[in-house]
Amino acid sequence: MKENKETRAPESQKGHTIEKPKSSEGIGSMVSIEINGNKYSVPLGTTILEACKQNQIHIPTLCHHDDLCIAGVCRVCLVEVEGMRTLQASCAYPITHSLKIHTTSPQVRRARRHVIDLLLSEHYGECYACVRNNNCELQSLAKEYGVDQFTFGHVSAPLFEEDKSSYSVVRDMNKCVLCKRCVRTCIDLQEVGVLESIYRGHETRIGTFLDKPLADVICINCGQCINRCPTGALKANDPSDEIWLAIDDPTKHVVIQTAPSPRAAIGEEFDLGPGHSLTGQMNTALRRIGFDKVFDTNFTADLTIMEEGTELIIRLYKALVEGDKQIALPQFTSCSPGWVKYIEHFYPEYLDHVSSAKSPQQMFGALIKTWYSKKEGIDPANIVSVALMPCAAKKYECNRPEMVDSGYKDVDYGLTTRELAQMIKESGIYLPEMGKSHFDDPFGDASGAGLIFGATGGVMEAALRTIIELVTGVKVENVFENMNIVPVRGFEGIRYAELPIEKVGPVPEILKPLVPNWDWLKGATLKVAIAHGTANAKKIMEDIKAGGKFSECHFIEFMACPGGCLGGGGQPIPTSQEIRAKRAEAIYNEDASLPLRKSHENKHVLELYNDFLTDGPCGHISHKLLHTHYTPRGKYIA
């Protein structure tokens, strides 16, 4: 399945999507071409770049990105097409008739070298003082083309001030090569629309509305632009220096919670290739680095399911049984801070649909500085709470002023997968060689339901595993083979599923204060939907606004990032549909291998309700610590 790539393309790509014939069968659908003297046959409409890739002919690229529509602006992928006066950008040239192509002729090589020389002449920064050292596409190009001097000079001083205003994304336009990938990501892939080219000619640069700092515009902090930036022009706001200080301070108790997605991707930072889960190894490494405790965010993911699931049941009960017209349905998930900021800006009138349950990160934060600190007898003032996240927006989330329900800043730092990999390397550790170890108590190892939060559809699947069992009393594995709720899985941009509730069971103990019985759900059909990437979220929101089929849903999962958290803005670079699929596979495989795979069966969670959140899910205590409110922000930029 392919991610939804339907686009509202920004200026330079509009009308430039290349239409391919529906099938490659039949007469006239294949074209024979010649590349570097060898004959090939490719489907009509294939670009020269794709044709070369399919045939293992390497062509360097810069502005091209598989997730994004065509730009054809960097001019690195030039090739010679016989009979044409000028060289052609292979990424943008669809093959519609027989062509003779040369990919490394002298003038091609010279032109590419010139383009690289020109880019370098305006690229300020030294490679060894850059986050993208060794993972920079400009650097690789320079190496590939044997650049050993700055033919056309080199800027000697920065022209632009770094924009560090945002908690999440740092922009350094001195390193920008104007490939416009971030523009295409922001406007087209995410439809947030913060970044565009501004000014003209040599003055052209990537800017925000009125060239304001990122913190002052409607950036949702998803960080997708970072993932697609070929250089160090975009990076996450890195807190590792502060974290090191805390670790080195003996008076501080430094704990880290780790989200499900980083463990499925961090191997990529150690040249493992996508699709390796390094949960146990990472736990060991974190302790080696000096974290005092290592917790699993999946624990609060399980807790989220209890809280958010209960909230849904309450909403449904009030709406369906009590006939309360004020109840907002469908309920929207709230775990993705990028999505939360998106809806605060773009659809503030729908904020009452968003579950008031905090995200797992923030639930954990609130528990660590209350329950945990009490239990362990540690002064919360001395606890430094770090969250390892695949996400750039989590950095913003933990800095939201309302996130202080423990009486302290609930989570002190959001750390990305990339940044942790850096800390691990700095500690002299080669992660894949680490021994495996478990998470620390009192939170212990969590369920597979919490783990799959990392993939798009995961929150929905986790919620369904619990809701189905609690409502029907039937084991999920008897309804869905291996507990895999396949209808909500996959990478389709928007997914929709219906689950008829044929019979109901007894109300479980924990929910008895809330509903007398399930009879009102008997014969009902639970309608759910999933969207990942805010462009897809927008489609659902517009449909709801228009009273379409999604307005009849009961529960909708929204994730700001394509692929869900595993494709988050803090994950290893590069990213592609293929890489994201591999990460998802790793997550689902790990889930399948776990003994515990349902949130409501997590005994540590149940203990927490017995011990601390004594008035149950959505009770008073939980409301104070685990729930939050949102801010209607709107789109107007003052």
Place this chain on the structure above:
Amino acid sequence: MENKVKREGAVIFSEYNRGDAVKKAISIGREDVLFELKESKLRGRGGAGFPTSTKWMLTAAAKSDKKYVICNADEGEPGTFKDRVLLLEYPELVFDGMVVGGYAIGAKEGIVYLRGEYEYMLKSLQDYLEEMRKDNLLGKDILGKKGFDFDIIIRLGSGAYVCGEETALIESLEGHRGEARNRPPFPVNTGLNGKPTTVNNVETFASVAHIVTKGGSWYSQHGTDKSTGSKLFSVSGDCKKPGVYELPWGTTINELLKIVEADNTKAVQVGGASGLCISKSQFDRQLGYEDLGTGGSIMVFNESRNMLHVLKNFMEFFVEESCGQCTPCRIGNVKLLEGVEMIEKGEYTFNYINKLKELGETMRISSKCGLGQSSPNPFISILENFKEEIFNNGKGGK
């Protein structure tokens, strides 16, 4: 402001009455319009010289519910002003040409993209269109021909030379930055709003009006074999009679200089800033697609002019007017300009200047659109043709 044409030749300024071409077109039918156009061997007058009949046939053949005829009146090339004169003095030729275009390709909408600098003519052009509507030369069932609907609107540019490039122009019409598109697909298939579109120069439409009225073979009698008809030249610079001249293709530079009464001429820039600069020894070259193809800008420089200064002015123009999307043009032009400044200050090495010339060659073949592909022309041709003056004579001829 004066708009008098300095020399009226036998083609563009031959007799013409408003509506002639439209009447004729309706009487001979769509196919024959295209046939006459093919006979005429007319090539686009905007500079690139693409055969107009081919462009129109492709647009006519493209299947679509909507098509557009666009008149490129962005005339931004330094040294070009013939479109200004045509629009102000001979709007009937241009608009009739567009109506014929609509008829031939099956478009109902015509758009004139008028450069913002020419806003002062907007009112009179709109009034003229209104008159045409009254005469049923625009509107529904034009001249009684059932189903032949066509109307023209005028849209203003806003001060961007690159919007004269046809795909940048289309982007601009769609409300975007004037950034050229990738080709293919070409506008004849995927143009304005994704629909088949023909973009032609003002003078091209004016020529069409005559061709359709008087026949393709009449037109091709004029000029040379490959460059048929005549051309409007915008002559400026060091001559006694600058202005617009209609001359047959094939005229040599020397002949032209005589006509415009230029003395002591040292250099002629043919084709505007993005054209070539030639020196005395080449003044016997002919204007025409066989040799010096051009959109018609002729800038004359006499012995007193400093060619390095001229070059610098051109390069400054390109640095500002590049759309800035592609690397070779955005940064390349700056490097070339810096090179010129180095020479100016005497702080250059021949090694580096040669590197820049190589860069210019690369820009010609690697830039995304015609702007970056032609902006190195003055750099390469002036440094080559005037190297004596520039490198051996210090500051040039002054």
Place this chain on the structure above:
Amino acid sequence: MLVLEKNSLSEEIGKLVDLYGKDRSSLLPILQGIEKNHKYISDFAQQEVARLLDIHPVEVYSVVTFYSFLTHKPMGRNVVRLCQTITCDMFGKEAVAKAIERELGIKFGETTKDKSVTLEYANCLGMCDQGPAMLVNDQVYSHLTPEKAIEILEKLK
């Protein structure tokens, strides 16, 4: 900006949108209309246009900064654009420029204190046969001499 001003600007932009349509392709005519009436396109106006056309404010800003004749900083009531391209340059642009600067007491790129005139350079105005030339708002003046240019500016006051 006062609420009242905002309301009237919104209304005006609304009218332009009604006139040209809600498509993205109406963006330039709408911006040109605002520029003409206000001599610049304010932050608020840009966002209003974005809202009505359902595009992002940064896209409007991107377009405004691309085109020389659209501005996001307030201009004077009259905008004078002197052609700086070669033939105008050859026939005395420099002298005209100096005279104008002296007379108005401002440099190119600046606006007089009384906000009556903004001075700018423009690239080729298409008057190469009659240089030096300049645009004053949308009117073109050619064959300029320092004296003639000053005379034209006098009339603006």
